[in-house]
Amino acid sequence: MLAIALVLFAVAVDPAACLPPRIELAGAGGVVEAPTRKRALLIFLDSQCPVSNGYSPEFARIAKTAAKAGIAVLGVHSDPSLSPAKAEEHAREHGLGFAVAVDARQVLARATGVRLVPQAVLSDANGRVVYRGRIDDLRTPEGIRRPAATRHDLRDALAAFIDGKPVPPPSGEPFGCPLPQPPESFRKE
Amino acid sequence: MIVLLAGLAMAAAPPTWSGSVAAIVHKNCAGCHRPGEVGPFPLLTYEDAGKRAGFIAETCRSRRMPPWKAEPGHGSFFDERRLSESEINAITAWAAAGAPRGDAQAEPKPPEFHDGWQLGKPDLVLRMVEPFTIPAEGRDIFQVFVIPSGLKERRTVAAMEFRPGNRRVVHHALVFLDGTGQARRKDEAHPGPGYSTFGGVGIMPTGGLGGWAPGNFPRRLPDGTGREIQAGADIILQVHYHPSGKRETDTSEIGLHFTPKPAEKLVSNLPLASRDIDIPAGEPAYKRSVRFTTPEPLTIIGVTPHMHLVGKEMKVRVVKPDGAEIPLIWIRDWDFNWQDTYLFRQPVQVPAGSRFEVDALYDNSAANPRNPRSPPGRVKWGEQTENEMCLCFVAMIPHSRESLGKIRQAAMRQLMTPGMLLRFLGGN
Incomplete structure (x- = not known):
C-alpha cells in the first residue's frame, strides 16, 4: 500500500512546474506548436551568437541521437527581429537537421528559465523540465575556451533520459549570449 | 531652485542611444560589428544595439569587449580598442534604464566605411x-x-x-x-x-x-x-x-x-626570447625573463609579445643607462587568440646601453582552463601546441646598417634565442 502511494506520489505532477500545454511559435511554414506534451529536446540558439553557432555540428549530432530515441527536437530562436524564413535558412546553412522556430515573445525561454544561449532543455511527456543547462564545458563560465570539452553535460543528461534513469543536472554554469532583450519601445503588441 | 531641480533631473536622466550611446558604439564597436565584418552581429542602428543592450554593457564592463589586452599606462598604441570608464558607465546606465532611444530624429548616422584597400592601390x-x-x-x-x-x-x-x-x-x-x-x-x-x-x-x-x-x-x-x-x-x-x-x-x-x-634605414625585428623554458607539471606561477642591453641607439616602433597556451602574463620595459624606465607593454591576461602587433603612437627612442627587460609568467596548473594537457605535463620550449615560448619581437629601426650589425652580434652573445629567431634581425 505504501509502495503504491509512493509510486503515485512520484508520478503525480505539479501542473505549476510544467510547461504550458500550448505554446505557439513561428516556423517558416506557419505556426509550430512547441512539443510540451511529449518527450522533447529544446535547443535554444541565436543565429547571431558565435558561441551558439560554433555548436552547430554538436547540436546536429545530439539531435540525431534524441530523434532516434523518439524524442521530439526543436531549435528555438528567441530573437524577436529574426524572421522564421531566416531561421530556416540559418538551420540549413549550419546543417542542423532539426526543426527550428522563432519564439518572438520568448514564452518558452521564460517558462524554462533560459536567459542565455546556447542551452538545452529536456522535458518529459507531462511538460516537466528534467534538464536545463549548458551543452558541455568547452568554455568556462567566464568564456575561456578549453582545448576540448571535459564534461558533456547534455549528452550525459540525454543518455540518462533515454534510459529512464535520473537525469543528472549540468555540472556548471553556461557561457554564451544573453537572449536579445527587446527594449521598452520594441514591446508594442 | 528651478535650476537646481533641472540639474537633478538631468543627473537622473539616463543616457539615450541618440544622446550619447550611439556615438560611443559607432566609434568603438561598429568597425568590426557591421555586415561582412568579424563581429557576430551589427551594431549600427538602434534596432541592432537596443536588443543587445544588457549583453553589450556586461561585455564592456568586464572588458571582454572591445578586445584589447594591453594594460593602460604601459605604452600608448595606435588602434587602441579601449573604452574609458565614463563610456562604460554611460553604456551601463543606458542598459539599466531599458536602453532608451531618445530623440530618433537627432540620432547620429552610422559611420560609413570604405571597404577597398585602406592605403590606396598597392604596388x-x-x-x-x-x-x-x-x-x-x-x-x-x-x-x-x-x-x-x-x-x-x-x-x-x-x-x-x-x-x-x-x-x-x-x-x-x-x-x-x-x-x-x-x-x-x-x-x-x-x-x-x-x-x-x-x-x-x-x-x-x-x-x-x-x-x-x-x-x-x-x-x-x-x-x-x-x-x-x-x-x-x-x-x-x-x-x-x-x-x-x-x-x-x-x-x-x-x-x-x-x-x-x-x-x-631598415625596420628589423629584435627577438627578445629565451629558449630556457622547463615548466614542471602543475606549476601555477613559473617565471622566465629575458635581459638584453643594446650596444647601439635605436628607435622602437612596435612590440609583438608571443607565448602559447599556459602563458599568463608578459611585461616588457626598457631601463635607460640613467636608470629611467620606459614601460613598453604589459599583458596581464595573455590570450593566444589575440596576438596583436602593438604599434606605438610615438616611436620610442632608446639610447645605447639601455637594457630591455622581458618578464613572463606561466600557469601550468590544472586550474588553467587553457592548459592543452589534462592532467598537466612538463612544458619545454618549442613551436607546438603543448610547448611554450617566451618571446617578444621588438620592431626597431637601428640608425644604420652598421648599427644593425652590432645589435645583431650583441643579440647572439646575450640572448638564449634560437638561431632561427635571430634571422629576423636580418643584416647577415
Whole structure:
C-alpha cells in the first residue's frame, strides 16, 4: 500500500512546474506548436551568437541521437527581429537537421528559465523540465575556451533520459549570449 | 531652485542611444560589428544595439569587449580598442534604464566605411594561390600559405596591408619572408593549400612584414624607413582561422607599398626570447625573463609579445643607462587568440646601453582552463601546441646598417634565442 502511494506520489505532477500545454511559435511554414506534451529536446540558439553557432555540428549530432530515441527536437530562436524564413535558412546553412522556430515573445525561454544561449532543455511527456543547462564545458563560465570539452553535460543528461534513469543536472554554469532583450519601445503588441 | 531641480533631473536622466550611446558604439564597436565584418552581429542602428543592450554593457564592463589586452599606462598604441570608464558607465546606465532611444530624429548616422584597400592601390597585390577550406568545427587552425613575390630585385616595403578573404573565420594573420625556398618545399610536400603549424611557421623565416588583427588599420612606416624583401623571396602568410559552426572558405590577400627608392634605414625585428623554458607539471606561477642591453641607439616602433597556451602574463620595459624606465607593454591576461602587433603612437627612442627587460609568467596548473594537457605535463620550449615560448619581437629601426650589425652580434652573445629567431634581425 505504501509502495503504491509512493509510486503515485512520484508520478503525480505539479501542473505549476510544467510547461504550458500550448505554446505557439513561428516556423517558416506557419505556426509550430512547441512539443510540451511529449518527450522533447529544446535547443535554444541565436543565429547571431558565435558561441551558439560554433555548436552547430554538436547540436546536429545530439539531435540525431534524441530523434532516434523518439524524442521530439526543436531549435528555438528567441530573437524577436529574426524572421522564421531566416531561421530556416540559418538551420540549413549550419546543417542542423532539426526543426527550428522563432519564439518572438520568448514564452518558452521564460517558462524554462533560459536567459542565455546556447542551452538545452529536456522535458518529459507531462511538460516537466528534467534538464536545463549548458551543452558541455568547452568554455568556462567566464568564456575561456578549453582545448576540448571535459564534461558533456547534455549528452550525459540525454543518455540518462533515454534510459529512464535520473537525469543528472549540468555540472556548471553556461557561457554564451544573453537572449536579445527587446527594449521598452520594441514591446508594442 | 528651478535650476537646481533641472540639474537633478538631468543627473537622473539616463543616457539615450541618440544622446550619447550611439556615438560611443559607432566609434568603438561598429568597425568590426557591421555586415561582412568579424563581429557576430551589427551594431549600427538602434534596432541592432537596443536588443543587445544588457549583453553589450556586461561585455564592456568586464572588458571582454572591445578586445584589447594591453594594460593602460604601459605604452600608448595606435588602434587602441579601449573604452574609458565614463563610456562604460554611460553604456551601463543606458542598459539599466531599458536602453532608451531618445530623440530618433537627432540620432547620429552610422559611420560609413570604405571597404577597398585602406592605403590606396598597392604596388603589388599577392593573393593566396587557391581557396582554403575551414571545417565547421574543431580546434583553431594556423595555416601557412606560401606566395611567391616574383620580385626580381631587392625592395623595401613602406606599408603592408592584409585583407582577409572571409572575415567570419579569419582571426589574425602574420606575414613573414622566406628567401631560401624552404617553405615552398614544405608546402609542396603537403597536400592542399599551404601547411599547418601552431606557434611558428615551420621554417626559419628570413624576415617579417608585420601582422593584422581585427580592428587594425594598415600604416606606413616612418619616412625614409622600410622593411626589406630579398629578390625572389616568398611571402609566408600565416593565417589563424576560427571554425564558425559551418564550413567556410577563404582567399586572403596582401598589398605591398614600396618605398620610392630603397630605404636608408631598415625596420628589423629584435627577438627578445629565451629558449630556457622547463615548466614542471602543475606549476601555477613559473617565471622566465629575458635581459638584453643594446650596444647601439635605436628607435622602437612596435612590440609583438608571443607565448602559447599556459602563458599568463608578459611585461616588457626598457631601463635607460640613467636608470629611467620606459614601460613598453604589459599583458596581464595573455590570450593566444589575440596576438596583436602593438604599434606605438610615438616611436620610442632608446639610447645605447639601455637594457630591455622581458618578464613572463606561466600557469601550468590544472586550474588553467587553457592548459592543452589534462592532467598537466612538463612544458619545454618549442613551436607546438603543448610547448611554450617566451618571446617578444621588438620592431626597431637601428640608425644604420652598421648599427644593425652590432645589435645583431650583441643579440647572439646575450640572448638564449634560437638561431632561427635571430634571422629576423636580418643584416647577415
